[in-house]
Amino acid sequence: MKTYLTNQIKNVALLGNTGSGKTLLAESMMFEGKVIERKGTIEGKNTVSDYSEIEQQNQRSIFSTILYTEFLDRKLNIIDTPGSDDFVGAVISAMRPTDTVIMVINSQYGVEVGTEIFNRHADNMHKPMVIAINQLDHDKANFDQTLESVKQTFGKKVVQVQYPINPGAEFNAFIDVLTMKLYKFKGDTGIREEFPIPAEEMDKATELHNILVEAAAENDETLMEKFFEQGTLSEDEMRKGLSVGLTNRNLFPVFCTSGKRNIGTKRLMDFILNVAPYPHQVAMPKHEGDKEVSCDESAPTSLYIFKTSIEPHIGEINYFRVMSGKVTEGMDLVNSNNDVKERIAQLFVVAGKNRNKVTEMVAGDIGATIKLKSTKTNHTLAVSALNGIKYESMVFPNSKFRTAIIAKNDGDTEKMGELLNRAHQEDPTIIVEHSKELRQIIVSGQGEHHLNILKWHLSHLHKIEVEFIAPRIPYRETITKIATADYRHKKQSGGSGQFGEVHMVIEPHIEGAPAPSKYKIGGKEVNISVRGTDEVKLEWGGKLIFYNCIVGGAIDARFLPAILKGIMEKIEQGPLTGSYARDIRVAVYDGKMHPVDSNEISFKLAGRNAFKQAFKDAGPKIMEPVYDVEVLVPSDRMGDVMSDLQNRRAIIMGMGSDKGFEIINARVPLAEMNKYSTTLSSLTSGRATYNMKFAAYEQVPSDVQDKLLKAYEAEQEEE
Numbered sequence: 001m002k003t004y005l006t007n008q009i010k011n012v013a014l015l016g017n018t019g020s021g022k023t024l025l026a027e028s029m030m031f032e033g034k035v036i037e038r039k040g041t042i043e044g045k046n047t048v049s050d051y052s053e054i055e056q057q058n059q060r061s062i063f064s065t066i067l068y069t070e071f072l073d074r075k076l077n078i079i080d081t082p083g084s085d086d087f088v089g090a091v092i093s094a095m096r097p098t099d100t101v102i103m104v105i106n107s108q109y110g111v112e113v114g115t116e117i118f119n120r121h122a123d124n125m126h127k128p129m130v131i132a133i134n135q136l137d138h139d140k141a142n143f144d145q146t147l148e149s150v151k152q153t154f155g156k157k158v159v160q161v162q163y164p165i166n167p168g169a170e171f172n173a174f175i176d177v178l179t180m181k182l183y184k185f186k187g188d189t190g191i192r193e194e195f196p197i198p199a200e201e202m203d204k205a206t207e208l209h210n211i212l213v214e215a216a217a218e219n220d221e222t223l224m225e226k227f228f229e230q231g232t233l234s235e236d237e238m239r240k241g242l243s244v245g246l247t248n249r250n251l252f253p254v255f256c257t258s259g260k261r262n263i264g265t266k267r268l269m270d271f272i273l274n275v276a277p278y279p280h281q282v283a284m285p286k287h288e289g290d291k292e293v294s295c296d297e298s299a300p301t302s303l304y305i306f307k308t309s310i311e312p313h314i315g316e317i318n319y320f321r322v323m324s325g326k327v328t329e330g331m332d333l334v335n336s337n338n339d340v341k342e343r344i345a346q347l348f349v350v351a352g353k354n355r356n357k358v359t360e361m362v363a364g365d366i367g368a369t370i371k372l373k374s375t376k377t378n379h380t381l382a383v384s385a386l387n388g389i390k391y392e393s394m395v396f397p398n399s400k401f402r403t404a405i406i407a408k409n410d411g412d413t414e415k416m417g418e419l420l421n422r423a424h425q426e427d428p429t430i431i432v433e434h435s436k437e438l439r440q441i442i443v444s445g446q447g448e449h450h451l452n453i454l455k456w457h458l459s460h461l462h463k464i465e466v467e468f469i470a471p472r473i474p475y476r477e478t479i480t481k482i483a484t485a486d487y488r489h490k491k492q493s494g495g496s497g498q499f500g501e502v503h504m505v506i507e508p509h510i511e512g513a514p515a516p517s518k519y520k521i522g523g524k525e526v527n528i529s530v531r532g533t534d535e536v537k538l539e540w541g542g543k544l545i546f547y548n549c550i551v552g553g554a555i556d557a558r559f560l561p562a563i564l565k566g567i568m569e570k571i572e573q574g575p576l577t578g579s580y581a582r583d584i585r586v587a588v589y590d591g592k593m594h595p596v597d598s599n600e601i602s603f604k605l606a607g608r609n610a611f612k613q614a615f616k617d618a619g620p621k622i623m624e625p626v627y628d629v630e631v632l633v634p635s636d637r638m639g640d641v642m643s644d645l646q647n648r649r650a651i652i653m654g655m656g657s658d659k660g661f662e663i664i665n666a667r668v669p670l671a672e673m674n675k676y677s678t679t680l681s682s683l684t685s686g687r688a689t690y691n692m693k694f695a696a697y698e699q700v701p702s703d704v705q706d707k708l709l710k711a712y713e714a715e716q717e718e719e
């Protein structure tokens with residue numbers, strides 16, 4: 001392949017609801033560009049994009065696939081994405097290296113939940129968007145209704161470039177109001193003839209043309225002046241105006257396609273190549289480092305890795321966008337994230353699993369390389385002259401589905417751990433946590449389906465059978481009032497004995513409260529004088545404050561660390577349920593020693609047991625993690641979703657609406673969110689989505705506390 005220059009490259013991501021026809025449209029684009037000679041089909045399991053076994057089995061895309069086509073002496077890089085929200089990670093990492101989004105909409109159904117969700121992400125990432133109303137050859141195609149739903153969702157920015165003459169099974173023609181022509185297609189060949197607009201369509205076409213001209217003119221002052229003077233614009237002037245509007249997300253042009261029948265594909269590509277922004281026309285992502293870079297082939301070289309995948313027989317493949325300069329075969333670069341030197345031994349342009357070797361690629365292009373030592377998704381590779389420039393990382397939505405995972409065969413646990421870590425590298429939306437606290441490996445992802453695919457991989461490709469089990473909840477324990485305890489540890493066995501006695505007061509720790517000076521103990525006021533303070537910042541949040549208030553040498557100073565150690569044992573394994581305790585202060589104010597039998601172990605045990613005893617009298621409470629949950633629901637399903645949330649002990653914090661969706665903001669205990677994504681999906685036929693984020697620890701209601709205490713007792717008895 002020849003080397004394409006920055007001003008000969010366009011990068012697009014295909015986005016849209018599952019089943020809208022992205023994969024087939026990509027196939028059609030490659031066919032039109034003669035990158036493939038025959039088009040595959042989804043049912044035939046032979047498309048370039050859905051090349052993995054799991055995708056073919058499911059007849060759905062699961063990963064993003066990097067593709068390209070060559071057209072009009074230019075290179076169009078295409079990334080096909082999955083349409084299910086479970087794989088949103090792939091959608092985000094496809095948008096990052098591309099400059100324009102083609103939102104594919106199924107003309108049978110109009111705007112669907114995926115359209116909404118992915119548009120939100122495209123909007124957050126400021127990606128220009130072209131709309132393709134697709135599957136117009138389907139016998140249930142309804143262009144007018146689809147267009148109506150598009151206008152309702154995206155508002156005034158929607159401008160029509162085309163409309164079909166005969167949507168439905170006979171679909172073979174559309175009118176383009178930019179070129180003011182009728183395009184008619186022969187069978188499925190993609191071969192088209194151009195005709196003047198027929199008289200009966202002239203009024204409609206002219207009206208839409210005028211709207212388009214005005215929309216184009218609005219983006220540029222000189223164009224606007226010209227438009228007022230002449231009442232119209234030339235085709236080139238329109239392209240210029242549309243380009244500015246598109247790039248700024250001020251307008252969303254609408255096209256007509258049938259990927260299956262190769263209708264409209266060429267005109268869509270034409271438009272992308274002529275009107276959508278070039279790689280150097282969009283803002284560079286933010287980066288760390290003192291050097292300025294630009295998307296220019298003569299600048300110093302830097303690459304950004306947007307995807308790492310592991311392919312059978314090859315190993316790790318890193319997909320990159322050339323951010324600046326030119327990358328050549330054999331080039332030495334430095335990984336800015338870990339300072340490792342990497343050699344780009346081989347360079348490829350890729351279309352699915354097909355890789356073609358090239359010798360160089362310039363700024364703005366997308367390619368792949370293999371055999372890097374320690375380079376992964378989100379890393380930057382650059383020449384040393386760029387002083388460790390680092391492009392900002394992609395931001396993925398928080399996890400929605402959390403489960404504990406175990407290997408069915410104990411011997412597989414270690415291998416499973418390694419594979420899970422690798423899965424995270426390939427798909428950053430899979431989060432793996434080896435929790436010491438919960439004594440479980442927790443995996444989180446974007447939905448149950450997402451993690452089931454992971455399970456399939458482990459079993460199918462690595463022969464490791466795993467099971468998902470209920471994840472434990474990281475409860476916390478604390479106290480709500482003051483309590484005292486005196487505890488004597490005494491043991492006499494043969495020779496030397498053990499003796500230690502500790503008197504303590506415990507109470508809730510409140511940040512910023514002054515140290516104690518007086519306590520009421522056994523009805524008497526006791527003055528306290530603090531001799532020493534240990535402030536222990538607990539790894540799991542909160543504090544333990546330990547005051548040494550011993551007077552008159554009742555306990556030797558050398559035994560105080562042992563007492564603290566005993567208390568810490570109970571802080572790490574709380575007296576109620578064995579969970580971490582937090583936010584407690586302890587004042588040890590008296591005790592007794594024995595001249596011979598007192599030692600550290602005795603005081604550790606006395607401290608631990610005194611603490612445990614006092615804890616139980618101090619209004620102990622179990623705290624649970626509570627999450628801020630934002631649910632986006634179509635309004636007709638609002639009732640079901642609300643009552644389900646109420647059953648989950650949710651507190652509704654607010655409600656609103658946005659672009660046809662109701663938004664519910666609620667605070668929900670993590671313990672109640674188990675499998676929420678699955679329930680929500682079945683309550684709304686997959687039309688809702690949600691997001692959750694840790695908010696705080698809150699006390700559990702007393703009925704829940706009772707249940708937890710009983711469960712812990714039963715567990716202890718079992719052990």
Ligand SMILES: Nc1nc2c(ncn2[C@@H]2O[C@H](COP(=O)(O)OP(=O)(O)OP(=O)(O)O)[C@@H](O)[C@H]2O)c(=O)[nH]1
Nearest residue numbers: 018019020021022023024060061083135258259260
């Ligand atoms: N009639 C008709 N059917 C189409 C067209 N495009 C796709 N289909 C069918 O619609 C189904 C889904 O097509 P895909 O291309 O896999 O859709 P997708 O958007 O890639 O779906 P996901 O990968 O699940 O997000 C398949 O059965 C296709 O044969 C089209 O233009 N016309």
Ligand SMILES: [Mg+2]
Nearest residue numbers: 022023060061
């Ligand atoms: Mg697909």
